[in-house]
Amino acid sequence: MYRNASFVKASSSNAFQHQDDTKQDPTPPPPYLEYIPVYGEWERKRYPNWPDARFQMPATKEHAGQVYYLRKGDLVGFGTTALVERLHSGNAIVKTPLRNPLDPTEERMNREAVAREAEDAQSCTLTLEHQSNGDLAIYFRDNAAASGVDLETRGKWATQAARALASLHDKEVIHADVAPRNFLLNSSLDLCICDFAGSIFPGGPEKTSAPGSRYQAGPWGRGYVPTKADDLFALGSVLYLIMTGNEPYIDLTDTEVERHFQAAEFPETSCIPYGSVIDDCWHGRLTTAHTVVQALNGEMGVSTAENRP
Known part of the structure; x- marks a missing residue:
């Protein structure tokens, strides 16, 4: 399985345990969210020799909180409700609402938050002008x-x-x-x-x-x-x-x-x-x-x- 760097978001402050603690306590760790990017079609020109598998969503997940998403651009960061990417053109930013298979209500609210900014309830992404000097x-x-x-x-x-x-x-x-x-x-x-x-x-x-x-x-x-x-x-x-x-x-x-x-x-x-x-x-x-x-x-x-x- 091919992966880019992933982002982990714990659903509990105790989501991560040291290996020694895991051995002493057989209780499984609480669920957590893990966002894993998959290379988008737009990147085939950048990596022409890569196999198709690197541009395809995996068919299975390793745990319930694992979320694969297609890259729309280079990652800028993760917010409370959305991930932010800079398009390859360099002049625009895309916000995509965070999916949350562990909490459908939160996922719905994330989508609604991005849609409110776009003033379009059907919008699943929001494209903005890139502000090159940051915040x-x-x-x-x-x-x-x-x-x-x-x-x-x-x-x-x-x-x-x-x-x-x-x-x-x-x-x-x-x-x-x-x-x-x-x-x-x-x-x-x-x-x-x-x-x-x-x-x-x-x-x-x-x-x-x-x-x-x-x-x-x-x-x-x-x-x-x-x-x-x-x-x-x-x-x-x-x-x-x-x-x-x-x-x-x-x-x-x-x-x-x-x-x-x-x-x-x-x-x-x-x-x-x-x-x-x-x-x-x-x-x-x-x-x-x-x-x-x-x-x-x-x-x-x-x-x-x-x-x-």
Whole structure:
């Protein structure tokens, strides 16, 4: 059997055991998902001498959670609801909902999440323009040039992030996962928002994800339904990253950050660009994404005037 590298997703935190533990405990391990790519027809030109077997789905599986899928392009990564591949042309990204033979309900919800983004209930994949500079989190973490990004560009990103959120809120969509990983940069270093798998749409289900402790005013308990205010709070933390290159409280653990945020204790912003806007997002003084855009534009005007010769 021919295989490319597989991706394993455990259905339980105890899905993997050391060999010695397995010998001591004869109980079979809990089921897990294993995603195994099969080379697509488009790759025959790349590998003309390979046998047909490398381009065909295996007839049998080794365990119930094994999922074979035909590659549509080069793997970018796995999300909560979909796998993401870059087409061979290099200018487009394809999202395919994750199959889950161990949980048909989750598989159905994965398909619905991708279909919502495509605005097509019959769609089984979603094709998007490739954003060549990746997401904000990776850009600041891995790109040596990120530290030299000028204030004008940072201001542009901040405004584009706020405008993107305003556009969603105008349509009564709550993103519910506003974080640097969900803002992408194209070849011109323009920013756009992405990943609506956990978003709340009018009349849609309220199954959401969470952006993480640095992007939440407090923990979201079971059954919590995020609001526009939660998106705006998270936007403040995204703006903080854009202006400083670091997440809020970068040196603290998630638990420590959660404790500070619940007590409304936020990083000092008075000495960073657009600091007052960030602080207003965190304290809820800016109640709509449009007011954030206006505040950013106001600060930008002040900054431009101060730097004018």
